[in-house]
Amino acid sequence: MPPAAPAPEAARPASSYREDAPPPALRESLVCLWSHESAADGAEIVQPVLPDACVDILWINDADPVVAGPATRALVARVAPGTKVVGARFRPGWCAGVLGVDASELRDLHVPLRDVAPALARSFSSAVADRGPLVDKVAEARLLLARHLADAPPPDATVRGTVRWLAAHPHGRVHELGRALYVSPRQLQRRLLAAAGYTPKTLHRILRFQRLLALAGAAGAGASLSSLALRAGYADQAHMTRELRDLAGSTPAALLARAGSALDMADFFDVR
Known part of the structure; x- marks a missing residue:
């Protein structure tokens, strides 16, 4: 041989x-x-x-x-x-x-x-x-x-509170945020645009999207898309599909099997 x-x-x-x-x-x-x-x-x-x-x-x-x-x-x-x-x-x-x-x-x-x-x-x-x-x-x-x-000035309390509230309330409505933080919608938008580059509504969409990626990563293969959509804060699976097409240019099946959240090391989302 x-x-x-x-x-x-x-x-x-x-x-x-x-x-x-x-x-x-x-x-x-x-x-x-x-x-x-x-x-x-x-x-x-x-x-x-x-x-x-x-x-x-x-x-x-x-x-x-x-x-x-x-x-x-x-x-x-x-x-x-x-x-x-x-x-x-x-x-x-x-x-x-x-x-x-x-x-x-x-x-x-x-x-x-x-x-x-x-x-x-x-x-x-x-x-x-x-x-x-x-x-x-x-x-x-x-x-x-x-x-x-290390000594860079932090965002003001309103901006920090806005980011936390939007991350923690994926089903929330932006108009509820002003009441929660005792700030007018115009003031809120002005401060958030300067500090984060987004309106509250846009930041909410992106944080909800990142929550979805974190949930999908924790759930692993075979997770129900409809369940992930609801847990992430979308009205339904069709709403999630539209948002992923707009933000990521992809379908849920193609994206969620391979993408993780860029905010995994932050303490924004509870994906247990």
Whole structure:
């Protein structure tokens, strides 16, 4: 008999993605630090990026950092082989205090950090880019964030209360929110647009969408779509389907089998 053929070498993953808890000084402002690396010998990765109500600072390879503003619709990211990305995902409402800019000006945009916060960009631009291994880039980003942003002013109490209320009341009505927080609808909208980049209604839609992703991830394969829709806060499965088509450009069956919530490391949703 001829000698047996050698066993094939274990296939390496085309990409890796990881989320890490923020440093203690930034737990109120950050959802997580995250990192992504695509294999140098792999193919281009086409990855949908879904609305999550957050603003991110991104370090991509050795380029200057970029700000990803609050999104209202999905976009498609094309990641070249060998790409290393480190991201800092800020909680909804923290944009104005961290970057010193009205969040609505960044909605659905990716812009260089130097165009938004030049002083911060000077501190952030080279330190992460100069690190080679991804783990070193993440560690450097953690140090920089803790050093420069720990004293960033938090959103005002109305904004913090709005985000919490909308996340905790997926079946609620936005007009109930003003009464709960003792603020007029006009004041509420003005403050939330500046801090988070959304109207209360839009933020409610996106947080409900992220709740659905969290519920689907916890339930696993085979979960009832109608049950998930009701638990997430939709009127029915048809309402959920329309919202997913609008926000994610996808059907529930296609999306919920593979997508998780970008807010899993926040304490917004109870998915037990």
